[in-house]
Amino acid sequence: MQVDYEKMYLLRIINAAMNEQQFFAITNHTLTVVAQDASYVERFTSDYLLISPGQTMDVLVSANQNVGQYYMATRPFSDASAMPPDNITTGIFQYTNSDGGLNASLITLPARDDTNATNSFISRIRNTNVTQNPPLNVPTGIDRRVFITIATNTVPCNTSQCLLPNRFVASLNNVSFVFPRIDILQAYYNRYSNGGVFTEDFPLNPPVFYDFTGNLTGFNTRAELGTRAVVLNYGEAVEIVLQATQLGGGGSHPIHLHGFSFYRVGSGSGNFNKETDPSTYNLVDPPLINTIHVPGKGWAALRFFANNPGVWFMHCHFERHSSWGMDTVFIVRNGTTTETSIRPPPSTMPRCPGT
CATH class of the missing domain: 2.60.40.420 (Cupredoxins -  blue copper proteins)
Structure with a gap:
């Protein structure tokens, strides 16, 4: 240069x-x-x-x-x-x-x-829009709380591609995302959810609580496979806490959410404590970002308003983790007006096979 x-x-x-x-x-x-x-x-x-x-x-x-x-x-x-x-x-x-x-x-x-x-x-990263107009619109009264653990896991491998009985996957709340053959946005818009494309039951909390950042040697690393989505109502104030675990070797994760910029309101080491850790949140000048660093032996919290209707992918920005299933989908329902609803696909848009 x-x-x-x-x-x-x-x-x-x-x-x-x-x-x-x-x-x-x-x-x-x-x-x-x-x-x-x-x-x-x-x-x-x-x-x-x-x-x-x-x-x-x-x-x-x-x-x-x-x-x-x-x-x-x-x-x-x-x-x-x-x-x-x-x-x-x-x-x-x-x-x-x-x-x-x-x-x-x-x-x-x-x-x-x-x-x-x-x-x-x-x-050191803080928002600059504190005294300016309009002021920051950080959600305070939360309508939907989601607590998500991040892990690498194993599942049985029944093909000749594996040298061992198991293969690596990755998960959010112990669900390893399976990419469907039909686009989820297309399936949701055309009401294909009952046809096996996806389900609307992604767990809002981990299936099991344990010492996420402790020594997990010998811990069961099996994950479930599924295409499971979180459904949000339009306009809801959402808080997501992302908790790193030591399953599969641990490490930090850059988690990215499509469709939104969100406020990084907090992060810390160890296991998230829902009673005490929210008191440390920065609700005054949190940065507005779309990719959040989750520390390897800790947690990070983000907040946003679900004001963008549609189907939005959330995933780890490490390619290997995303391809292994460290992903999920947030579906934001339509609001009450045309402006707050999903627009129909253009007539020239190619359709997925079989639809």
Whole structure:
């Protein structure tokens, strides 16, 4: 990347990795974070970023160092028991008229399992729209609460594709999502739900409560297979608490919800306590995002209004986890007006086979 001395640059950064969160930094340059997931945040400076797959972040960088070349660098972050390769990828932040030599050594990024660096960065992200008009519309009176555990699991494998009796899957509330042959939006709009495409009974709580973040060696890792949806009424105030577990090795998860931006109102370590942890929520200036970091041995809470009718996918942004079934669907029913109802599909839209 070529820059001119004493100019300010806006970098719009997206993590295009399939399976890893990433630290990012530029040698000898401070990053000023101004937006995340296309929503402004209260600006703050940092020596590094943490960004999840599919997540976007806008930062300002001032080209105020000695004219030369400086490393841009990124490395994966993971707090799972099975670590990714510790690869550091670099680019060059090059000033115009530099002599071609690097002016500094490679920047020291946080260690690939540095949860303190991760949590510290995330905790600094706050919403900027506090005193402006209109004010933040953070849900307070909650109509629907959903508590979801996140895990990797196993199910029996009865095909020749497996070397062992079981195969890996992933789950939310112990349900591993099965993709149907008919699009769920099409099935819902045409009232195919009774035809076996999906069911409207995704559990709003885990089937079993246990020490989610404890030592689960020898714990039953079996999951159920299903295409099960959560149905919300239009306009409901929704709270979702996402709880990481140590099943299958644990680790943090970037969870993405289609169709909405939501407020990240809280996060913490250990098992979520519904009696005490809500008192720690930030309801004043929570960031408005669409991908939330769930710490590997902890939880994260989000809130939104169900004001976008339709069928919306929620899934882990790690490709391997999503393909294994760490997904579910939220269906928002129509409101009372045409403007708050699903529009019919265009006549030219191809239909799924068999419909």
